Amino acid sequence: xxxxxxxxxxxxxxxxxxxxxxxxxxxxxxxxxxxxxxxxxxxxxxxxxxxxxxxxxxxxxxxxxxxxxxxxxxxxxxxxxxxxxxxxxxxxxxxxxxxxxxxxxxxxxxxxxxxxxxxxxxxxxxxxxxxxxxxxxxxxxxxxxxxxxxxxxxxxxxxxxxxxxxxxxxxxxxxxxxxxxxxxxxxxxxxxxxxxxxxxxxxxxxxxxxxxxxxxxxxxxxxxxxxxxxxxxxxxxxxxxxxxxxxxxxxxxxxxxxxxxxxxxxxxxxxxxxxxxxxxxxxxxxxxxxxxxxxxxxxxxxxxxxxxxxxxxxxxxxxxxxxxxxxxxxxxxxxxxxxxxxxxxxxxxxxxxxxxxxxxxxxxxxxxxxxxxxxxxxxxxxxxxxxxxxxxxxxxxxxxxxxxxxxxxxxxxxxxxxxxxxxxxxxxxxxxxxxxxxxxxxxxxxxxxxxxxxxxxxxxxxxxxxxxxxxxxxxxxxxxxxxxxxxxxxxxxxxxxxx
Amino acid sequence: xxxxxxxxxxxxxxxxxxxxxxxxxxxxxxxxxxxxxxxxxxxxxxxxxxxxxxxxxxxxxxxxxxxxxxxxxxxxxxxxxxxxxxxxxxxxxxxxxxxxxxxxxxxxxxxxxxxxxxxxxxxxxxxxxxxxxxxxxxxxxxxxxxxxxxxxxxxxxxxxxxxxxxxxxxxxxxxxxxxxxxxxxxxxxxxxxxxxxxxxxxxxxxxxxxxxxxxxxxxxxxxxxxxxxxxxxxxxxxxxxxxxxxxxxxxxxxxxxxxxxxxxxxxxxxxxxxxxxxxxxxxxxxxxxxxxxxxxxxxxxxxxxxxxxxxxxxxxxxxxxxxxxxxxxxxxxxxxxxxxxxxxxxxxxxxxxxxxxxxxxxxxxxxxxxxxxxxxxxxxxxxxxxxxxxxxxxxxxxxxxxxxxxxxxxxxxxxxxxxxxxxxxxxxxxxxxxxxxxxxxxxxxxxxxxxxxxxxxxxxxxx
Numbered sequence: 001x002x003x004x005x006x007x008x009x010x011x012x013x014x015x016x017x018x019x020x021x022x023x024x025x026x027x028x029x030x031x032x033x034x035x036x037x038x039x040x041x042x043x044x045x046x047x048x049x050x051x052x053x054x055x056x057x058x059x060x061x062x063x064x065x066x067x068x069x070x071x072x073x074x075x076x077x078x079x080x081x082x083x084x085x086x087x088x089x090x091x092x093x094x095x096x097x098x099x100x101x102x103x104x105x106x107x108x109x110x111x112x113x114x115x116x117x118x119x120x121x122x123x124x125x126x127x128x129x130x131x132x133x134x135x136x137x138x139x140x141x142x143x144x145x146x147x148x149x150x151x152x153x154x155x156x157x158x159x160x161x162x163x164x165x166x167x168x169x170x171x172x173x174x175x176x177x178x179x180x181x182x183x184x185x186x187x188x189x190x191x192x193x194x195x196x197x198x199x200x201x202x203x204x205x206x207x208x209x210x211x212x213x214x215x216x217x218x219x220x221x222x223x224x225x226x227x228x229x230x231x232x233x234x235x236x237x238x239x240x241x242x243x244x245x246x247x248x249x250x251x252x253x254x255x256x257x258x259x260x261x262x263x264x265x266x267x268x269x270x271x272x273x274x275x276x277x278x279x280x281x282x283x284x285x286x287x288x289x290x291x292x293x294x295x296x297x298x299x300x301x302x303x304x305x306x307x308x309x310x311x312x313x314x315x316x317x318x319x320x321x322x323x324x325x326x327x328x329x330x331x332x333x334x335x336x337x338x339x340x341x342x343x344x345x346x347x348x349x350x351x352x353x354x355x356x357x358x359x360x361x362x363x364x365x366x367x368x369x370x371x372x373x374x375x376x377x378x379x380x381x382x383x384x385x386x387x388x389x390x391x392x393x394x395x396x397x398x399x400x401x402x403x404x405x406x407x408x409x410x411x412x413x414x415x416x417x418x419x420x421x422x423x424x425x426x427x428x429x430x431x432x433x434x435x436x437x438x439x440x441x442x443x444x445x446x447x448x449x450x451x452x453x454x455x456x457x458x459x460x461x462x463x464x465x466x467x468x469x470x471x472x473x474x475x476x477x478x479x480x481x482x483x484x485x486x487x488x489x490x491x492x493x494x495x496x497x498x499x
Numbered sequence: 500x501x502x503x504x505x506x507x508x509x510x511x512x513x514x515x516x517x518x519x520x521x522x523x524x525x526x527x528x529x530x531x532x533x534x535x536x537x538x539x540x541x542x543x544x545x546x547x548x549x550x551x552x553x554x555x556x557x558x559x560x561x562x563x564x565x566x567x568x569x570x571x572x573x574x575x576x577x578x579x580x581x582x583x584x585x586x587x588x589x590x591x592x593x594x595x596x597x598x599x600x601x602x603x604x605x606x607x608x609x610x611x612x613x614x615x616x617x618x619x620x621x622x623x624x625x626x627x628x629x630x631x632x633x634x635x636x637x638x639x640x641x642x643x644x645x646x647x648x649x650x651x652x653x654x655x656x657x658x659x660x661x662x663x664x665x666x667x668x669x670x671x672x673x674x675x676x677x678x679x680x681x682x683x684x685x686x687x688x689x690x691x692x693x694x695x696x697x698x699x700x701x702x703x704x705x706x707x708x709x710x711x712x713x714x715x716x717x718x719x720x721x722x723x724x725x726x727x728x729x730x731x732x733x734x735x736x737x738x739x740x741x742x743x744x745x746x747x748x749x750x751x752x753x754x755x756x757x758x759x760x761x762x763x764x765x766x767x768x769x770x771x772x773x774x775x776x777x778x779x780x781x782x783x784x785x786x787x788x789x790x791x792x793x794x795x796x797x798x799x800x801x802x803x804x805x806x807x808x809x810x811x812x813x814x815x816x817x818x819x820x821x822x823x824x825x826x827x828x829x830x831x832x833x834x835x836x837x838x839x840x841x842x843x844x845x846x847x848x849x850x851x852x853x854x855x856x857x858x859x860x861x862x863x864x865x866x867x868x869x870x871x872x873x874x875x876x877x878x879x880x881x882x883x884x885x886x887x888x889x890x891x892x893x894x895x896x897x898x899x900x901x902x903x904x905x906x907x908x909x910x911x912x913x914x915x916x917x918x919x920x921x922x923x924x925x926x927x928x929x930x931x932x933x934x935x936x937x938x939x940x941x942x943x944x945x946x947x948x949x950x951x952x953x954x955x956x957x958x959x960x961x962x
Contacts, residue, residue, distance in 0.1 A: 077951070078949075078950060078951045078954070079951060080951060080954045080955065080958065081883070081954075118850075143879075146870070147870040147871055147875075150869055150870050150875075151869075151870060151871070153869075154864070154869065157909070158916065161913060161916065161917040162916060162917055168917070169913050169917050172913070172917070173906065173909055173910075173913065176905065176909060177902070177905060177906060177909075180902055180905055181899075181902040184898045184899075184901060184902045185898065187879070187882070187898070188882065188886070188894060188895065188898050191879070191882055191883050191886055192886055194883075195883070195886055195887050
């Protein structure tokens, strides 16, 4: 393919297009309610289009960029502190950028009917969050990264707090404080690293590729990496730092849950892969057993707790903790195969869990309850809805042929060399989700009706949405080749030392 | 008095002269329109201070128009102008009449500017007291409210004690060294027991003005009791002027002892201010405690004692002035329309009064240090300077308390946006007020996201 894209600021557009679309809502804020949804949706679709346009660019590396990056933008920003506006896209970023654009679109469609209160604000926040997440996935300057990292919290805080259910305010504040506390310590670590590098070389810079290779005394490096790990592990979320997640998920509106599970959790894993390991390879290697223990504990613990949940959203939230545990395991192993699997699993989990939350949102909207006990015989009432529910639940549980299986398989294969025990235990974690998923499916879809709920079947729009997601699940499950090819070069570069 | 003297003193002459003129003419032509005369005067003073002077020092006046002094002169003048604008309708509604209000605000700006331009301890003291004297009047201006009078009395008593400490300290310094010059004050005091004792007293006075723990107890009461626009002025001017004063004294070198005396107040202010703010149920009282904590961060920057630290302190005091102006400007509008001061009465304001609530939320996020606001950039500069200077324990405590502080700022945002509004109607602010609030809101974002010009300015001013 290879058409010339040098000089065209794709990455800046990716970051600011959603925000600009959101600001377009301001003139029609009080009048023209008919324009709110179309404008926001058009922005999200355009964003997905731009994201997909970046795929062919992968053929040729960008000039002046670090190895593996095919789109690159670099401008001075705050010269006094060596802060630059540096954006870069490699295969890893590309997959997550496309996932972000896609999941945001799903979130928007999922809130199409349920959100009737303060609609333009709702869409403005979703779009602002998309901008923040794009920024996280594209920044190659630590200051810039940190800026986006915190920026994406604010819209989510409002989404949960304004449109949430139950103890929405408690959950919103808990979410914000948990993630902020971790990231503030990371800020201290970033500044310390910047100063160490500056005093050694005389060059004060926040550039990731300037800071990689800084010689930090091992004991200091452990502290600094620990601060990064804490920030990322909270976002991940890894056991035992996960307690904010079930609350946030349960009380968030559907769009919030979809973005939270589909995207925000990925930023933690991404941060660890992009920043944590490359900046502090030795410290990361020292602490990788800890990460592995957290991962495996998370997988087992989350599956166990998920089994006891009566709220569907909470159940899926705990299953997310388990799935992200697999991602953490893959990263902790840091072999090419395991890391590819981990990144692929991030994409898989993004799609499948978004779909699960979207479907639960549909059920909730129809019946007003998410209690599993309230349902029964949904298959008889809404067969199409039930079919897709079953499909995504099976994908989530790791049924071969569907996408999650591929990721889990690669992670386990790749980690086997590193730790037999961890893989053996995680292997149990592959089976456990089947237990609670089958129970969920059985009670929800096939058991006798317990309450006379009226459940209309999927509408055409909803059908279109879930069919697309189901096709993606199937495609990645059966033919993950193109995605893995895309990941090949960044993973090889990242694991250069270990591989 | 030479031309250069006149040039350098011109902003002061404009501010003081217009204050006197308003008092005189106001007696003949009473009315509220003197607000606009005051705004013009502050704009003129700021415009004059922007130009580079032909010479920096006016020795016969003991004034200097250094770049830092000019920066603060502009900041103080503009703040006073903005406060005049947001006071206009508030005063009409609250029954604060008379031209002495405008004149006193100009007088405060005069005092603060004098302080930042001073070259001797004596002029510094006079400037500080001129400013504080204005605040004694302004805090108690709302005669019909009991809290306002109470706040006025408290401020007067505390301020008088602080002034006594300062004056006594300056006296001791003079007795010990025989000089009142600011530039070499710390060097002259080094090793001189009497002068160092004097500096101990001076620092206590300064701690009062900055409301550093343990000299902080007056702050929440004043923040709660004073009229809202006055609180904005107090917060921006009095703190800014005191930081300006420290920036005149500390960078000149000399003994580190004096700087290190700020270590404990910095630590305690960050901890006590933030923890006490957590317990508040009234917005203004919470902001009072928050200001204690914010000044703790500034003290942390000063403790680090590097040029980076001084620049960070200067940046943060500018940022804090703007953030306070935005927050209290919004509170002025909200309270003018009858909301009480407890959080419960503020519920749902985000929907009923979207504009002031939005600005208040932005200011609170800035105070909490969320990017890309000036509050974040300021904290970033402070922590960078502190770590560079090796003050790592203080930096870690600072960042942990900053994380804690987010809770109480969020609590206000939650009240504004996540509760159903009461049945009051939406109110629309007047155009000049909106302009001030929009300008402060934009300034919070602009100097936060693009701090390079201001940093370059500070780098030139504080080499």
